[in-house]
Amino acid sequence: MKIKYITIGLLAAMIGLWAGCTFFQSEEQKVKKQFGCLFEWVSKDTGEKPLTTANKAKNIGTLFMENCSLKIPAPSLSGHYGPQEISGYAAQYRSHFSKLSLRFYDLVIDFPEKGTAKAALTARLSGTSAVGESIDEIRELQCLLKKTEKGWLFSEVAVVEVLRK
Secondary structure, eight states, X not given: OHHHHHHHHHHHHHHHHHHHHHHSOOHHHHHHHHHHHHHHHHOBOTTOOHHHHHHHHHHHHTTEEEXXXXXXXXXXXXXXXOHHHHHHHXXXXXXXXXXXXXXXXXXXXXXXXXXXXXXXXXXXXXXXXTTSOEEEEEEEEEEEEEEEXXXXXXXXXXEEOOOOO
């Protein structure tokens, strides 16, 4: 009889812990979760199935607001894009790689005003193209996220130019 009560008690404690972690995340944890989703959906393993590839590309678009600003050194790619355009570009870019990995380092999040998060970080994109060439790019990024009814969404992504010697 005691084992039954102990088992029920442990089960209730685990459910409570799960609910606490899920429903009572800080705003910083929610913003970090968006970067985790971006990491997961950009990354690609060798032999990824086409349905998985399409689903990941579609999911990437859900992380961005309408009219998201992209500021990068290549003027031809800088501009304002909607979620569907971002998904399309992500699908096109990912298709050139057999393996792709996106990692984030030194993520620092600020909340300058209610409903706005600024994130400074280092991003590393590495992988192998479909023809066997390697890529390994490291960039400093500044991101602006806005809180919406859908959660925290990227509204601006800018590559920070780093001075070289």
